[in-house]
Structures are given as structure tokens and as C-alpha cells.
Amino acid sequence: MTVKTEDENPTAAVMIIGDEILSGRTQDTNVNTIAKFLGALGVDLVEVRMVHDVEAQVVRTLNELRTSVDYVFTTGGIGPTHDDITADCVANAFGVGIDERQDALDILLARYGGDANLLNPNSRRMARIPDGASLIVNPVSGAPGFQLENVFVMAGVPRIMAGMLNDLPHRLRHGQQVQSRTVKATYVPESLAADILKSLDAQYPDLSLGSYPFGIYPEEFGTQLVIRGRNADDLDAAFAALLAGLPPIVAQARQRYPDARFEEVVG
Amino acid sequence: MTVKTEDENPTAAVMIIGDEILSGRTQDTNVNTIAKFLGALGVDLVEVRMVHDVEAQVVRTLNELRTSVDYVFTTGGIGPTHDDITADCVANAFGVGIDERQDALDILLARYGGDANLLNPNSRRMARIPDGASLIVNPVSGAPGFQLENVFVMAGVPRIMAGMLNDLPHRLRHGQQVQSRTVKATYVPESLAADILKSLDAQYPDLSLGSYPFGIYPEEFGTQLVIRGRNADDLDAAFAALLAGLPPIVAQARQRYPDARFEEVVG
Known part of the structure; x- marks a missing residue:
């Protein structure tokens, strides 16, 4: 692990656990939700892995990630069924025990009006928490997630996962937020x-310049241009230079594709 | 690498290359498209990684994946701009040279009616192909992808990527397709x-049984049940057993959540 100075942003990885993603049955949206959440806190998401509900793969992946980034966020596998193995995998990866815990059980019980008879053994599985973990509040459906050291274990259902994120900001070191400046649509290739x-890019090595084509010639087509970075002055200067440089490029494009529509929209 | 017998399905990994995915700017859909494509061919997708447009990370990840699965599919980073570094990364990972290639250049030229003056040096970057690779046809916008050994390099734009998949089936060993049987919605927790x-799950160790909750109590809520596997007889038998076992479970649920609506839909 490299030593980082305090002014560098913390780094993060996401691990999506679930056969339903890798089989193509389900379109994942949790990566995007977490990426936006981390971006707003100045935490740099550096890698995502999607794995099967298979203990060896989950444990190996978790151990690789948790030793290489500051924070790991997992989604999936903390429900009541036989393939919900994430909590056991986390305990295994850290080499700690796992057991039903009263505070987690109380949360589940409260969902059933305190009637323990309504809580079947499968539901109780959701109160099994690795030793030393703190609970993550689930404001949507009760059953908590948990944090063990630098690993944050959340549900896979997108609405529940998004709810759990609300309990995380105070647990994370915040970095400097990455801002962006965007030319929404310039109709040039x-x-x-x-x-x-x-x-x-050469002039501003700390900025990241991205170009995202849309449409396909000879239909309406063009490129979205995005500048991202932490230094607002650099961003403003680079964006001004980009805007100043676009008109001749648009003129050149007009010459090449006389039938295409060109219009510059800046946002 | 483990030795596999011929009757086992080939394995695959996907590597999504792109800052725009990790920043949260763009919701990836390529994983889902590739997962469905591979599922239909009986190729098992075992892992997905999403990485930044950073050479060291791309090369390291590619080398890890290509030595651990049968096929690696990458998307992103093969356009005309400075951050399109995938082709160079692949050459670097395999330790081979890379240069502009006439057959790739011809394809780009054809897009411009054969007029080389319309092809600027940036566009020509898209004709740089690692030594020993074969081209992958791009039926959407021309600029080809390529295959080097067990690595398939495709565009990031979803429509172009999907078009390139059409040129892949004959290059892959096909396995036994995974089929599924689904209870679309049973309104039980x-x-x-x-x-x-x-x-x-215990009775049919070769099948995979998944449960996917939807909705949140006390709203309409329930679970989708999916059985997946390659043996149609086992699938049919397990599905019949599941359907036979559901009515008493639904009755039990009705008792617990009198206000909830229960209705079983099988599909």
C-alpha cells in the first residue's frame, strides 16, 4: 500500500456481489449511485468488481480490495436466504467470528411490532454480524448493513442500498470534491x-479531459466534452480556452459534413 | 490456471475501461449487454472489473484477467482522443508492437469515401492495431475493434459495442446454455x-436458486424466484417442486400480513 499525504483524496473500491448481475438478469445501478455519492464527498472511486455469490471469490476479492484502497463498499448478499453469504465472507476475510447480535435482532424485532414469533430463523440470519462491526442504519426496510474497519457492507436492492448511504458520510474522511465543466453538445466529430x-491535457496535467461521442454519422452526431478536476481556477481557465477554441473546429466540421446540423450548446 | 474438461463451459471476464463510469457521469449498460450475449452462447461470465483510463491499471488488470479466464472482453478507450489508450495497453500487456495497419486504415478511409484528406491524424489513431491481432467488424461506425489471442477489444459506446458483438460468436467456443425457470412474483417475503x-439448493447442487425481493412492506412487496442451470430435467423437476411448495407459504404470508395483497404469478 502506498503512503498518501493528507491532502490527497481517499480512494475507494466497490464490490457488487450477485449472480443476477453476472447472468445479465439484472441491470446494476448501484455502481452509479455509489460513484455519485463518493464524488460529492471527494472520495475517489478507483475500481469496481462484480463477482458471483461464491465464498472463495468474494473473500479473495475483498481481501485484495481492502488492502489496496481506503474504503471498500459492497452491495448484495445480506438477505435471509441460503445464497446470502456476504456477512460470513467478511468475517472469513478478516478472520473474525460471526454471531447473531442483540442490537441487530432488536431492529428486526421492531419491524414485527416486537413479536419474536413473527421472526423466523431465516429472517434472524440478517442479525448475524461479524465481531467488531458497527451497524449501518437501513431506513427503508430495517435489516441493517454493517461496517468492519474499512469495509462497508450494504444491501443489493437499489432503494435500500441508497438509504444506507445516508449513514456513511460521517464515517468517511472527505476529500476535495471533483468538479466538472461540460460542453453539453458540440456537433463535431x-x-x-x-x-x-x-x-x-498537456497544459493542465491535474485536470482530466473527456470526450463522449453521441449519435452516428450521417444521423445527428457530435461529442460531449467534459473537463474534471479539483482546482476551480484551472477548470475555469481550461474551460475558457476550450470554448474559445471551438468555433474554428465547428466551422471546419461544417465544411466536411455540409448536410449535418451543427449547433453549439454549452452547459 | 486450472485444467478444464471439454464439457465444462468456457469462462469469461469483462473489463470496462472509462473514467466516465467510475465518476458516476455515465450509467454503464455494456456489462448487461455482454452478460446476456455470453449467456446465450453458454459462456460463463465470472467477473467484471471497471477501471480508469490509466495505463498501469489497465495493463495490470488485463494481465490478471487474461490468464485466469478463457476470454476477456474490454469496452472503451479505442477512439481518436488522447485518453483512448486501450490498444497501446493491450500491446503493452502482451509485449507486442503496435502500428497503423493498412486493413484498418482502409476501413476508416471507406467511411470518408476514400478521401485521405478527410482522415486527420487523430482519426488515424483508430487504425493502430497491436501486432498479431485480427480485426472485429464495427457495422455501426466503421472504426474496428480487434482480437488478440483471448482478448476482445470493443468500443465503449453501447450501440457500437453491441454491433461488434455480432462478429464474435464464431470466434468463441460455445458451452451449454444456462436456462432459467422463474416465478415472476409471489407476494411473500x-x-x-x-x-x-x-x-x-441442497437437493439440486448443480442448479442455482435465486430470490429477488421487490417493494418494501407495508407497500405491495414480494419476491421473484429464479432457478438457473444447464440440466433441463433438473430444472423442470425443481420448478415443479417449487410451485407445489408455494401455496402453503403464500397462505402463511396471508396470515402475517393481512393488509398486504397476495397473488401468485408464474411465468
Whole structure:
């Protein structure tokens, strides 16, 4: 693990656990939700892994990630069924015990009006928490997630996962938020915008310049240009240079594709 | 690498390359498209990784994946701009050279009616192909992907990526397709379905039994039940047992949540 200075942003990885994602049955949206959540806190998401509900793979992946980034966020596998193995995998990865815990059980019981008869053994599985973990509040459906050291274990259902994120900001070191400046749609091909992007990239090594083509020629087509970074002054300067450089590029594009519609929208 | 017998399905990994995914700017859909494509061919997707447009990370990840699964599919980073580094990363990972190639250049030229003046140096970058690779046809926008040994390099734009998949089936060993049987919606909580799932899981170790809750009590809520596997007889038998076991579970649920609506829909 590399030593980082305090002014560097913390790093994070996401591990999506679930056969339903890898089989194509379910379109994941949790990565995007977590990515936006971390971006707002200045935590840099550096890697995502999606794995099967298989203990060896989950344990190996978790151990690789938790020793290489500051924070790991997992989703999936903490429900009441036989394939909900995430809590056991986390205990296994850390080499700690796991048992039913009263505070977690109380939360589940409260969902049933305190009637323990309504809580079957399968539901009680959701109160099994690795030793040393703290609970993560689930404001949506009760059954908690948990944090063990730098690993945050959350539900897979997107609405529940999003609810659990509300209990995380105070547990994380916040970094400097990455901001962006965007040219929403310039109707030029990516190849014509490449020179100015390359030149700005060289001039501002701490900024990240992205270009995202949309549409396919001869339909309406163009490129979205995005500058991202932490230094607002650099961002403003690079964005001004980009805007100043676009008109001749648009003119050049107009010459090449006389039938195409060109219109510059900045946002 | 473990030795596999011919009757086992080939394995695959997907590597999504792109800052725009990890920043949360873009919701990935390529994983889902590739997962469905592979499922239909009987190729087992065992892992997905999403990484930044950073050479060291791309090369390291690619080398880890290509030596641990049969096929690796990458998306992103093969356009005309400075951050399109995938082709160079692949050459670097395999330790081979990379250069502009005439057959790739011809394809790009054809898009411009054969007029080389319309092809600027940035566009020409898309004709740089690692030594020894074969091209992957791009029926959408021309610029090809490529295959080097067991690695398939495709565009990041979903529509173009999906088009490139059409050129892959004949290059892959096909396995036995995973089929599924689904109870689309049984309005019982997952915890009540857990026993029968666990028992079927024990009885049919080659099948995979999944349960996917939807809705949150006290709203309309329930669970989708999915059985997946390659043996149609086992699938049919397990599905019949599941359907036979559901009525008493639904009756039990009705007792517990008198206000909830219960209705079993099988599909």
C-alpha cells in the first residue's frame, strides 16, 4: 500500500456481489449511485468488481480490495436466504467470528411490532454480524448493513442500498470534491476535437479531459466534452480556452459534413 | 490456471475501461449487454472489473484477467482522443508492437469515401492495431475493434459495442446454455421462501436458486424466484417442486400480513 499525504483524496473500491448481475438478469445501478455519492464527498472511486455469490471469490476479492484502497463498499448478499453469504465472507476475510447480535435482532424485532414469533430463523440470519462491526442504519426496510474497519457492507436492492448511504458520510474522511465543466453538445466529430483536448491535457496535467461521442454519422452526431478536476481556477481557465477554441473546429466540421446540423450548446 | 474438461463451459471476464463510469457521469449498460450475449452462447461470465483510463491499471488488470479466464472482453478507450489508450495497453500487456495497419486504415478511409484528406491524424489513431491481432467488424461506425489471442477489444459506446458483438460468436467456443425457470412474483417475503429454496439448493447442487425481493412492506412487496442451470430435467423437476411448495407459504404470508395483497404469478 502506498503512503498518501493528507491532502490527497481517499480512494475507494466497490464490490457488487450477485449472480443476477453476472447472468445479465439484472441491470446494476448501484455502481452509479455509489460513484455519485463518493464524488460529492471527494472520495475517489478507483475500481469496481462484480463477482458471483461464491465464498472463495468474494473473500479473495475483498481481501485484495481492502488492502489496496481506503474504503471498500459492497452491495448484495445480506438477505435471509441460503445464497446470502456476504456477512460470513467478511468475517472469513478478516478472520473474525460471526454471531447473531442483540442490537441487530432488536431492529428486526421492531419491524414485527416486537413479536419474536413473527421472526423466523431465516429472517434472524440478517442479525448475524461479524465481531467488531458497527451497524449501518437501513431506513427503508430495517435489516441493517454493517461496517468492519474499512469495509462497508450494504444491501443489493437499489432503494435500500441508497438509504444506507445516508449513514456513511460521517464515517468517511472527505476529500476535495471533483468538479466538472461540460460542453453539453458540440456537433463535431470526436476526431476534430481531439487536438484541443490533447493540448489542454498537456497544459493542465491535474485536470482530466473527456470526450463522449453521441449519435452516428450521417444521423445527428457530435461529442460531449467534459473537463474534471479539483482546482476551480484551472477548470475555469481550461474551460475558457476550450470554448474559445471551438468555433474554428465547428466551422471546419461544417465544411466536411455540409448536410449535418451543427449547433453549439454549452452547459 | 486450472485444467478444464471439454464439457465444462468456457469462462469469461469483462473489463470496462472509462473514467466516465467510475465518476458516476455515465450509467454503464455494456456489462448487461455482454452478460446476456455470453449467456446465450453458454459462456460463463465470472467477473467484471471497471477501471480508469490509466495505463498501469489497465495493463495490470488485463494481465490478471487474461490468464485466469478463457476470454476477456474490454469496452472503451479505442477512439481518436488522447485518453483512448486501450490498444497501446493491450500491446503493452502482451509485449507486442503496435502500428497503423493498412486493413484498418482502409476501413476508416471507406467511411470518408476514400478521401485521405478527410482522415486527420487523430482519426488515424483508430487504425493502430497491436501486432498479431485480427480485426472485429464495427457495422455501426466503421472504426474496428480487434482480437488478440483471448482478448476482445470493443468500443465503449453501447450501440457500437453491441454491433461488434455480432462478429464474435464464431470466434468463441460455445458451452451449454444456462436456462432459467422463474416465478415472476409471489407476494411473500423472502424470509418465508428461504426454506424451500434452501432445501431445493441442497437437493439440486448443480442448479442455482435465486430470490429477488421487490417493494418494501407495508407497500405491495414480494419476491421473484429464479432457478438457473444447464440440466433441463433438473430444472423442470425443481420448478415443479417449487410451485407445489408455494401455496402453503403464500397462505402463511396471508396470515402475517393481512393488509398486504397476495397473488401468485408464474411465468
